[in-house]
Amino acid sequence: MTAATRPASQLTVDDVCDELRISRSTFYDWRQKGRGPLCIRLPNGTLRIRRRDLENWLIDCEDPS
Template identity: 40%
Template sequence: MKKGSEHILQERQYKFKFIKKYRTEFTVEDMCGILKVSRSGFYSWLSRDDSPRTVVLKEDTIRIRKIYTESKARYGSHKIAAELKALGVVTSRNRVARIMKKESIKSIVNKKYKVQTTDSNHSNSISENHLNRAFNPIRPSEVWVSDITYIPTDQGWLYLTTVIDLFDRKVIG
């Protein structure tokens, strides 16, 4: 089938779906006239069974929704595709992503926790800069520097502080 005729068929599908949705409010005859489709075409479309491709698409959508719900809305297309493959369903991650987008299924994304180490909005006095970027002391124990880092663990955050002698770059504590 050529690209142009595929587009025409898709457009006709949309029109028929519209007529089906609003046939209780407007007459089928009027809507078919306005949308320039035949009534017999609409009734023929209405009585047709779904194509095999549409049936598979609906089944895949149901499976994706089930896995998504069971994961408490946390799984994205990668994990859902992996789950489907584990169930023996032949699919790709792109197909899963396409279906999820069409069905407005979005996974919950937790942003990484960003540690805020400095509160600059305070009235406390600010310490003077004694080092003044002189990072090359001439004797040991003349200049010590310190830093702190945060390490996430299963029990919560751990804090690691180190003190380094800038003369020989060794950790003092």
């Protein structure tokens, strides 16, 4: 499945890393520390991130100052 045919509501780790301009290692570091967005683990072991979960996580990361 290509990015063009993948549902926009589900992102891959690469999609999220590209959007946030971070490395995969940073993503997995955040995930290990419980500081990353909520993920879905598929039966084949790959991760997906719902667009709404990424957006909610970004809102939670906002700095009010």
